[in-house]
Amino acid sequence: MSSTANRTVNLATYIFTRLRQLGVGSVHGVPGDYTLRALDFLKPAGLCWIGNCNELNAGYAADGYARVKGISALFTTYGVGELSALNAIAGSYAEYAPVVHIVGTAARKAYRSKAMVHHSLGDGDLRVYSDIYKRFTVAQASLFEPKTAPKLVDAALEQCVKESRPVYLELPSDMVGVHVPESPLERPLNITPPSNIPKEEDSLVDAILDCIYSSKQPYILVDGLVAPDGITDEVNEFARATGFPTFGLTFGGGIIDGTLPNYHGVHAGKFGSLDFTPYTDSADLALLFGPLLSDTNTQGWSAVPRKDITIAFRRKSIEIGASTSHCLHIKSFMRTLLGRLNTTKLPTQNPKIASLPSVRKLATALPPIEPSSPIDQDSFYLRISSFFRPKDIIVCANGTPLVGGRDFILPPNTKLINSAIWLSVGHMLPATQGIALAQQELGEGGRTIFFEGDGSFQATAQELSTIIRYKLNAYIFIVNNDGYTFERLIHGLNAEYNDVANWQYLKAPELFGATDGSYVVQTHEVRTWDDLQYILGNEEFQNGKGLKLVNVRMDREDVTKNFRAALKLAGQQLMAEP
Structure with a gap:
């Protein structure tokens, strides 16, 4: 007979133990009153808590973490929290990132009585948000009954891994401490890819x-x-x-x-x-x-x-x-x-x-660098490829880095992470936090190197503080071309709506708490090839420790040469008669 045959654990511990068994080391999220009791059981189950600045960013971070480790977990509160994260979960669904989204909800009696609880719409329908999530997840588990909860959790987690898409766990606050059998935890989940006839x-x-x-x-x-x-x-x-x-x-x-x-x-x-x-x-x-x-x-x-x-x-x-x-x-x-x-x-x-x-031939055919010349999109991504090492993870945000990253020459055993269809502005900075954390947990020695436009950076800049708070190692190259260059070249070259605020980017680490000297921070302003070569050749810059924030100045209308024609075509298609 199993040593755990008659033993029980509370439901929160059951969920967190299953996540740890699947390789999750940290859970992203934002606390809320419906989640607080459950969060007490994270650390005893062997998991770390990563508190993000908001739920949307937490979802983006979980997305990045999942793309490296094969699964991640996000914990938000009912209504306001889960809806804030929905954009990120939709992106994970569209691009096949396996995220387990746990939502702390009101107690079960509130559902039975259709109570007008906070974060609800006030109409007594407390299932409206879980109904929405059915469209953005491959499995849902409403954990309202102690007898069925473990099986529902296991089935949802198996689907998450097998389908490589998000799942949704609905955890009422009064179910957190309910005891369920511990013995199923001795059986590994069935996540083996199926065979064919x-x-x-x-x-x-x-x-x-x-x-x-x-x-x-x-x-x-x-x-x-x-x-x-x-x-x-x-x-x-x-x-x-x-x-x-x-x-x-x-x-x-x-x-x-x-x-x-x-x-x-x-x-x-x-x-x-x-x-x-x-x-x-x-x-x-x-x-x-x-x-x-x-x-x-x-x-x-x-x-x-x-x-x-x-x-x-x-x-x-x-x-x-x-x-x-x-x-x-x-x-x-x-x-x-x-x-x-x-x-x-x-x-x-x-x-x-x-x-x-x-x-490779394209890179070797590049002309010699003119040290005092400004940096251009056509050769920046080719030239900076020499900085990459095996086991690095290279991240490209939406916009000019997404296109420029096509020209990277990557060493063996590197990974390139970008977006294909969701393309949510600001996605990749929080994702980089999740990626850097996943790399740290794996301990394989690679660096996280992120390229992001200035407009995208401004959308989710506060997650720089999460990178600093948890002392993660990351390079961030801001491709600063003074606004939304993609959109300018599609339509509105000089329109105000394609402008962004003139931030002092290199002061951001100080604003976000990197002031006590316990965490290595380097900031660099780069305007010429000589500037760039100088920092890339610096051993302390190369070592990957701490935060390396580089503001790379580029021309306002600069994109890779052939892609300019694609943006022009996109503008024509937008204006075409139906």
Whole structure:
């Protein structure tokens, strides 16, 4: 008989223990009166509390943490707290970040009596917010009954990991201390990726291998859902084994080992720094992994391959051409595909491959630096790539860094984190706090390096104080081009609504509490290449300890050259008649 057969734990401890078993080390959030009793049980369960400045930012931070550790937890109060966090949870849902959102609610008797409690709408419907969350989460657990609560918690957490999307736990304040059996905690949750029916899997593997072997001009296109789908190693192995020309989409930058000779860079149609369309437009096979084909991610869908030549590998399905879809789980399928791949049957190298550009060639072709020259978007991201090291996590905020980051040359074992479809302004600064925390907990020695525009920084700047409060290690490069340059070039070049306040960014650490000397802070103003080279070459700057805040001045209307045409096109589309 199990040693815990007759033992019990309170429900809050049960939830927190399960989270710790899944690898969560810290819980983000903002306290509220409906959550306070539960928060008392965090530390005894082995978890740390990270108090953010507001619930939206806490949700963003949990999103970043989840993208590194594979799961995260967010704890907010009923109504005002959970609705503030909803924007972040929606982004996690759209971009497959597994966040467990725990909401502390009023006691159960308030639901039964339809009481007019605070944070409600005053109409007696206390379930309205949980109903909203059904649209933004893959599982919900209303923990109102002691007998069913543990099973509901376990089922929701399993779905969170398996689907790599947010889930919602509704924890009434009077359920926090209710005792439930401890024995289920001895059984690991079932989070193993499902397998396929062997006959169906083998048949489809044969069909896809036939397509590969008979192709004349194939290529591999890698997008960002490869990571949450759990097939990063398999896709890298496939690219290495086939030697096919391999490209990323913006969201998929950093998935493929950038040192592979057949990896050429990020594909953005004719609007990227590199134009691969002479090859991709005449290809006869596109192998598309982990796609999230939004307009932004594919540069107005200009990088999306033709359906008739595409095999799309998704989490739960594999689509061949325009009309055939097979419901199979990708992890198992990829292992079988790799095991059956016969490299002697692969097509001979197409002559067009020799003329394909690559991001590495682009970097080596850069002219020598003029030390006193201003920094420009076209070469900043290429040149700063030499600063990156293996195990670093590079984060790009929405706006010019999102586009510029396509030109990063990443060492092996680095990770690039950006946005594909949600693109919420201000998302990535709090996310960087979560990422830096996750890296610290993993203890693998990598640095967190974040690039953000000045407009985005102003949206969520207060989370700089959370980075300082918890003494996290992070680089923050503010790409300061005096406002919303993207929007200026789409519409309103000189319009007031595209301006932002003229902040003194380098004074922010002092405002946010970095004053006692116990935490290393460096701030730097950078206007020229000479300024930038000086700080990048400094050993104390390179060591990754503490906060390194760099204000990089760029021209107000500067974007990468080819992307300017994309913004002009976007403006024309906005003005087009329906």
